[in-house]
Amino acid sequence: IVSERISFCLNILPLFFSFKESLKSLFLCASNSVNLFVFQWEIVQTVVNGSPLYTYSVCNVDSSDQDNWLRTTFIQRRSGASRVSVELQFVVRDCNTFGSSSVACKETFNLFLAEADADVGTNFRKGQFRKVATIAPDEITQGNVLKVNTETKTVGSLSKKGFYLAFQDMGACVALLSARVYYKTCPSTVQSLAVFPETVADSLREVEGVCVENAIGQATPRIYCSAEGDWVVPVGQCQCLPGYETTGDSCQECKPGYFKSSVSLASCQVCPRNTKPSSAGASECQCEDGFFRSPSDPPTSPSPPSAPRDLTATTLSGEGRLLLSWSPPLVTGHRPDLTYSVACSICDGTACSTCGERIRFETDPAELRETNIIVSDLDSHLNYTFTVEAHSGVSQFDPERASATVTAALDYTDPPKxxxxxxxxxxxxxxxxxxxxxxxxxxxxxxxxxxxxxxxxxxxxxxxxxxxxxxxxxxxxxxxxxxxxxxxxxxxxxxxxxxxxxxxxxxxxxxxxxxxxxxxxxxxxxxxxxxxxxxxxxxNPLQAYVDPHTYEDPNIAIQKFVTEIDPNAIAKHKVIGVGEFGEVFRGVMKTQGRGEVTVAIKTLKPGYSEKQRQDFLSEASIMGQFSHPNIIHLEGVVTKFKHAMIVTEYMENGALDTYLKDHDGEMSPYQLLGMLRGIAAGMKYLSDMSYVHRDLAARNVLVNSNLECKVSDFGLSRVLEDDAEGTYTTRGGKIPIRWTAPEAIAYRKFTSASDVWSFGIVMWEVMAFGERPYWDMSNHEVMKAINEAFRLPAPMDCPSAIYQLMLQCWQQDRAIRPRFADIVNILDKLLRSPESLKTIADFDPRVSIRLPSTSGGDGTMFRSVTEWLESIKMSQYKESFARAGITTMEQVLALRHEDIRNIGVRLPGHMKRIAYSILGLKDESSSLSVFAV
The missing domain is CATH 2.60.40 (Immunoglobulin-like)
Structure with a gap:
């Protein structure tokens, strides 16, 4: 009961009686303004603990034709209260306790009501009353223990200014203990940022509200008050004005340094970079000098784009064709109108001129949306310079537009002449x-x-x-x-x-x-x-690979295959990693002709044994035999010094798996395909030299500043023996299960075909932007799944042609897997025909993301949004979700694609991961709602 209006009450003192006269100890408790008109109902006053108590009773059980009435005084009705409830407490005596004298005895009495617009005083006419209900007890008093009954009746459709209640006795032995008359209300409340007044509960009633201060709604907010006094079914939503955010049930102004630009439920955002700090209640942050915003721009886009990054040029098969590709600028202003333009010039060392019509761009180079373009009709005798510039709607305001340019010079487009x-x-x-x-x-x-x-x-x-x-x-x-x-x-x-x-x-x-x-x-x-x-x-320039372990003296292999470097020419600058034998440094090497060259330096940790030293240098003996643009290049070693070192070319972007995770969704399938082509070319080279890598994985592929991929890490590699099968049997060494072919796991035999299997896993890693193969499955589960013909599903947005090549690499029969020469040819054909990448392989988010999306690892419901984000490796957005007020999994289920963008998720790959995870959540919770991606 939300609210009550008590008109009168009757109470009875607990009593013990064995005959009807004892009922006269009943008492009355009522306000001074309430009187009961008594017809045969007796009133008896009893003093208990110094307080007077009254009772109303009637017990004419030995006389027939009883018609005894008890009426209240006039009860005024509040406007709008068309329904009232009457709660009665009473005691009824069992007629059997009166013997033969109770022939006309009854065990019920009646409740009547009469409406009136004014108090009629003592004027009483039975014809004015209508019967509400017959009141029957649930328990009848037989002995000395009173059985008190409670009965509530609702009287509806009241329309006059007030009413009377009356109680009719037809021959019962009854005592009225109390009567309570009340009505219910829905209390005043604030819901959906709208204020709703206290409302008398009747039948389901629609109530209009008013938006709280500093909030507006597209339509008048409404809600329904139920007959039980509960607010139900809110309709409409008020939203905070620009410069205000939701705080509980009110709209509070944004703090200094924050802003909110639109009418919405979103939280205030920190002023974006390159803007001046705002005052309290700001709807936008003004740009700093040198940064711009056009009149049609949202307030989160205060600057023109910076220069495109990582511009690379890749020669395509066919005479005079070149692929230019780049990464989006670091600073985009979060604008949807980002485009690129490409210009070409020919430089001869002293002057440059535009290429004009001497070359052909296969797509319009002026309004590019993609981050790549193919150039054809190039002359192998000329030196080209390509300039890529990023544009947006505010570039016209920037006098320094030239700063958004990246230039790449090409020296060759054909094989050497x-x-x-x-x-x-x-x-x-x-x-x-x-x-x-x-x-x-x-x-x-x-x-x-x-x-x-x-x-x-x-x-x-x-x-x-x-x-x-x-x-x-x-x-x-x-x-x-x-x-x-x-x-x-x-x-x-x-x-x-x-x-x-x-x-x-x-x-x-x-x-x-x-x-x-x-x-x-x-x-x-x-x-x-x-x-x-x-x-x-x-x-044929290729020589067969020579295993350095076949030399009786490993130092001979070092001398034969590796260049010795003067330790004074090496300078270590910064630790960039830890290898199996010691730390790895970035440093410089002084060379003749090339000056100082940035290199990576692997060191041998102090306290090594001679065997560890030989194992450390054996990798250099292996690398020294390779010369290919997609194999990590060995500069040389330092052996005639206390601390041995291996010096290789420096790969600015580090390991491929880490690079892909850091740039999830930022590269197109065409760019990823170009990276895979480089890896395949390097593996073809190794295969042609009768060499098996055994540990091909994205973590063992390095990426330089031009996004070229180079195979590295030859610590587990072994030479193919000259048997008919061309296999190598390990001696119990560790095997990377997730990347290893089934025959290599089962029999510890490795061939170039097992490297092809591993390359298929690398393809999956690349297209999945560094996702862990087989997710959180154990090695035992992986082996069992592979033997039962399970294969990794296609990653999100993976072209069907690339996934089909993966499946060919994962053939159970190694004899029918493609060779690396075949793989290179297939990838070249795909690169020559970018349209072949438009068909996307089927994707199942429940398999690929591998979440029971509504539960944690122990099968229980995710306890928080943070736990869910961590499970899909998106924990960097915890604060963004919290600022947007998304704190429960029910709110996560309600998100749509535009909501994810509004929260602050901008990278396409991250948006898709979160969106597909929510799609899996909805699917597993049997929701039929459509999620727009």
């Missing part, structure tokens, strides 16, 4: 020719391998005959480079002795290298006047 041909020896029937490959420029992005055996001997020629030659180089995938210029050489006359001719013809300079030569296939074309003959010679 043959620069000169030499006549080594001539004879009557033969000519011996040699040629050189261009090494005029050293591109930071690539490493050029110059072949030692760049010559060919052509026999069965006609004596004393001129022949014209030109030479062309091919990449490992068969992409042709440019032909050299034509050169004419003579065979010697038959009668003349052979001569030596060292004349050299200098060919046109080649301006850059865009592919790495693993093998060079040279075509020599001869023309004798109008007759043309073709000769082909193949040169």
């Amino acid at each position: 043959v620069t000169s041909i030499h006549l080594e020896k001539s004879g009557p029937t033969s000519l011996s020719l040699s040629w050189s490959l261009s090494r005029e420029r050293d591109v930071t992005t690539y490493t050029v391998r110059i072949l030692d055996k760049s010559f060919v001997q052509i026999t069965d020629l006609t004596p004393d005959t001129p022949y014209i030659f030109k030479v062309q180089a091919l990449s490992p995938e068969g992409t042709p480079g440019s032909f050299s210029t034509e050169h004419e050489f003579h065979t010697s006359p038959l009668a003349e002795p052979q001569i030596q001719n060292n004349s050299t013809a200098v060919l046109g300079a080649v301006v850059g290298v865009a592919v790495i030569l693993l093998a060079v296939l040279a075509f020599v074309v001869l023309r004798r006047r109008l007759v043309t003959a073709h000769f082909t010679s193949t040169v």
Whole structure:
């Protein structure tokens, strides 16, 4: 009962009686204004503890035709109270206790009501009253212990100014203990930032409210007051004005340094960067000098974008094609209108000019939304400079727009060009020719391998005959480079002795290298006047890998494969990690010709044994045999010094798995595919050298500033033995279960095919932005699942073609898995056809996120939003959710896509992870609501 209005009350003193006269000890407790009109109901006063008490009773059980009435005085009705409740407490005597004299005895009495607009005084007419109910006891008093009954009756549809109650006795032995008359109200309240007044409860009644101070609503807020005095079904919502935020049931102004720009339930936000601190109650923060906001901008976009980051150029298969890709600016102003423009210029060392129509952009370079573009029709003899600039709606206000530019220079777009041909020896029937490959420029992005055996001997020629030659180089995938210029050489006359001719013809300079030569296939074309003959010679530069452990003295392997570095040329600057044998430093190395070069320095911790030293240097003996742009490059070692060191090239972006986690959702599938292509090329190189890595994983792939991926960590690697199967059996070493092929786990045999399996896992890691393979499954669960044909599902937004390649890598039968050469070709085809990446593989969030989204690890409901965010690795947004007032899992279930953005989640990958997790939550809770993603 929320509120009561008591008109009168009757009470009875507990009594013990054995005959009807004792009922006269009943007493009355009432206000002075209330009188009861008594017809045969007797009033008896009894003094108890100095207080007078009154009772009302009637007990005419031995007489028939009883009609005894008790009436109240006039009870005024409050306006709006059309229903009242009457609660009675009474005692009824069992008629059987009166014997034969109780022939007309009854055990019930009646409740009547009469409405009136004025007090009629003592005027009483039974015809004015209508019967409300017959009052029957639940318990009848038989002995000396009183059985007190309580009965409540509701009287409705009252319309006049007041009413009377009356009690009719028809022959019962009854004592009226108390009567309470009241009505219910819904109390004044504040709900949804609206104030609702106290309201008399009747049938379900709609009540209009008023928004609290500093709040408005799109429509008048309403709520319903139920007949039981409860507020139910609020309709409409008031929201705080700009500059005010919700605090309990009121709207409080934003603190200094905070702002809120719109009418909403959101919390005030800290003034964004590059704005001046605001005063209390601010709806926006003014820009600092040098930062701008257009009239149509939200107040969270105070600055133009900064420069795009990580601009890289990647040569594509096909002559003269190049992929430019970059990362979004660090500062975007949180604007939806971010676009990019790409400009091209040709520089010759002294001046630059625009490329004009000499090149072709495959999409419009002026209003780009994507962070990549393909350029074609490039000339391999020219040096191009590409400039990418970010734009937004406030760029026009920024006089320093040039500061948002990143430039990348390309030195090569084709395989290296043959620069000169030499006549080594001539004879009557033969000519011996040699040629050189261009090494005029050293591109930071690539490493050029110059072949030692760049010559060919052509026999069965006609004596004393001129022949014209030109030479062309091919990449490992068969992409042709440019032909050299034509050169004419003579065979010697038959009668003349052979001569030596060292004349050299200098060919046109080649301006850059865009592919790495693993093998060079040279075509020599001869023309004798109008007759043309073709000769082909193949040169294979790859040597079989030599296991340094096969050397009786491991130092011999070090001397043979590794360059010794003067320790005075090495300077360690900063610890960047801890390796198996000691710390890893970033430092510099002084070199001849290149100056100071940034390097990574692996050190051997003090107190090492000789075996540990040999194991430490054996990795250098392995790395020293490799030369490929996608294999970590060994600069050399320091062994003739107290502390041994291994010096490698420095990879600015560190391990691939960590880099992907830090840039979740920031790269397109096309960019990720380019990274995978580099890893596959490096593994093809190792496979061609009969080398098995055994521990290929994203954590063992390093990324440089140009987003090139390079395979590293050869600590677990072993050489393939020369058996028919080409397998290697370990001696009980540790196996990385999540990345290892089933046959390698079961039989400890490793092949290039098992590396292919591992590459499939790396593909999954890359497309899942560093997600842990098989999530939180134990190694035992992983092995069991794989043997039962379970395979990792497609990551979010993974192109179907890439996922199908993963599944091919995970074939149970290793014989039908693709080779790395096949994988490189497949990835090249996908890179040449970006439209093939538009079809997305099916994605199941309940499997891929692996949450029972409504429960924790022990099967219980998530106890908090924080626990849920930690389970999906999004704990960095705990404060954002708290500021938005999202504190319960029920509120999380109610979120939609735009709500997630408003909370402050901006990265696409993070938005999708949270959105798909909520989708899993709703699915598991059997909700049928649609979640818009």
